[in-house]
Amino acid sequence: xxxxxxxxxxxxxxxxxxxxxxxxxxxxxxxxxxxxxxxxxxxxxxxxxxxxxxxxxxxxxxxxxxxxxxxxxxxxxxxxxxxxxxxxxxxxxxxxxxxxxxxxxxxxxxxxxxxxxxxxxx
Numbered sequence: 001x002x003x004x005x006x007x008x009x010x011x012x013x014x015x016x017x018x019x020x021x022x023x024x025x026x027x028x029x030x031x032x033x034x035x036x037x038x039x040x041x042x043x044x045x046x047x048x049x050x051x052x053x054x055x056x057x058x059x060x061x062x063x064x065x066x067x068x069x070x071x072x073x074x075x076x077x078x079x080x081x082x083x084x085x086x087x088x089x090x091x092x093x094x095x096x097x098x099x100x101x102x103x104x105x106x107x108x109x110x111x112x113x114x115x116x117x118x119x120x121x122x
Contacts, residue, residue, distance in 0.1 A: 023063035025098070026056035029105045035115025043116050050109045057102045064094055 029049060033042040068091040072079055079087070 023060055026060055029053045032109050032112055035112035038116055057098055061098055
């Protein structure tokens with residue numbers, strides 16, 4: 001393998017590892033209110049926490065996309081199809097994991113909200 005080939009292989013390995021390193025993952029959502037005992041104020045505070053977490057996660061997702069696009073654009077020479085695939089696969093996995101976590105948080109809050117509404121509707 002010549003020097004240029006070695007460099008291309010090293011770049012393909014290193015690029016995905018460093019390309020998406022600057023985005024800060026949002027702090028985990030704290031404990032959500034328990035719908036069986038929470039007050040209305042607790043539920044409102046929980047909703048605000050979920051909304052803030054949603055905003056932080058969207059900022060993170062935007063950052064991931066920006067870094068992904070920048071990594072593709074700055075690869076010199078132009079990234080190979082394999083490099084593009086590696087970068088895109090990494091971005092997709094990170095994006096999907098974050099979206100899944102956000103959806104889980106919203107689902108957990110909504111379940112507690114249903115419990116709260118059922119309890120307070122009496």
